[in-house]
Amino acid sequence: MGDKLLTLSDLDIEGKFLGFVAEEKGKYKHLRLAIPAGNVKIKLPKQLRCSIISALMPGEQIRVSAISKLNPRTNKIKLKAYRIQQVGFCPVEKRPHQPKAKIMVCQKSGCVKRGGKSLLSELHKTLCDRGLLDKVVIEHTGCQKRCSSAPNCVVMLGKKQYKKAHPEAIASLLENHLT
Numbered sequence: 001m002g003d004k005l006l007t008l009s010d011l012d013i014e015g016k017f018l019g020f021v022a023e024e025k026g027k028y029k030h031l032r033l034a035i036p037a038g039n040v041k042i043k044l045p046k047q048l049r050c051s052i053i054s055a056l057m058p059g060e061q062i063r064v065s066a067i068s069k070l071n072p073r074t075n076k077i078k079l080k081a082y083r084i085q086q087v088g089f090c091p092v093e094k095r096p097h098q099p100k101a102k103i104m105v106c107q108k109s110g111c112v113k114r115g116g117k118s119l120l121s122e123l124h125k126t127l128c129d130r131g132l133l134d135k136v137v138i139e140h141t142g143c144q145k146r147c148s149s150a151p152n153c154v155v156m157l158g159k160k161q162y163k164k165a166h167p168e169a170i171a172s173l174l175e176n177h178l179t
Contacts, residue, residue, distance in 0.1 A: 005069035005078065013040065013079075014063045014087060017056050019131045020044075022124050022138070028053055031081075032128065033064060042066055043080040052084055058131035061087040100137055101174055106152040107140040116151035119167070123153070126167040132174050 018032035021041060028049060030041050042064055044052065056062065065083040070076070105111075105120050120138075127133045144152040146163075155162040155170050157177045165173065 005071055008068040008070055008077070010065065010067055011079075012063055012065050013042075014061065015040075017058055017060045017062045019058045019128050019133050020053060021128055022133060028133075031056075031064075031084075033062070040079065043078065045080065045082065048081060048084060053134070056084075056086070056134075058134065063087055100135060101177060102137045102139060102156040103170065104139045104141045104144070104154045104156070106142070106144045106150070108143045110143075110147050111150040111152050114150040119151045119153060123167045123170065126171045127174070130171050130175065132171060132178070135178050136174060 013033060013035060015033040015035035018034050018039065020028040021030040021032060023029045028044065030043050031052075033040050033042060063085045064079075064081050065085075066079045066081045069078050069080065071078065103123065105123070106116060107120075108116075120140075123138065124133070127136060144154065146152050149164055153163070153165065153170075155165055155173060157173065162170075162173060
């Protein structure tokens with residue numbers, strides 16, 4: 001069954017918010033925080049996800065109160081947040097409006113078998129690394145009727161469409177379009 005995690009302690013971590021980490025189906029379950037010792041991944045409980053996702057922008061200084069737990073089998077420590085605070089004053093209404101881009105990734109069996117699942121995970125990782133995940137909507141679609149060029153992905157930037165782009169090229173397109 002599941003591993004029994006041992007609770008170690010409560011802790012407060014302050015650092016620069018890098019972005020959210022999405023799991024399958026585009027659900028943001030973790031956030032990345034840059035601290036002097038490196039980057040840490042912190043799990044977000046369900047009750048915090050909705051309010052935090054719309055309130056934080058990459059680059060902001062935040063303080064995360066979390067519980068640390070140890071997996072005795074793997075000797076890995078996991079962090080789970082229970083409170084997140086912005087450090088300083090950052091009003092939501094004065095943030096510049098960023099047009100959202102949309103990335104549509106085919107998740108029908110043919111595309112998934114030909115690398116659709118790895119394309120999706122690589123896309124999430126690349127966008128997260130560049131702090132673009134919160135500026136993009138990733139949509140799982142049905143068949144895009146281009147099965148011969150699977151896996152299929154369409155990037156919508158305003159009225160422009162880009163097809164058959166690699167995750168690094170998509171991130172570059174988004175950086176150019178959104179900045």
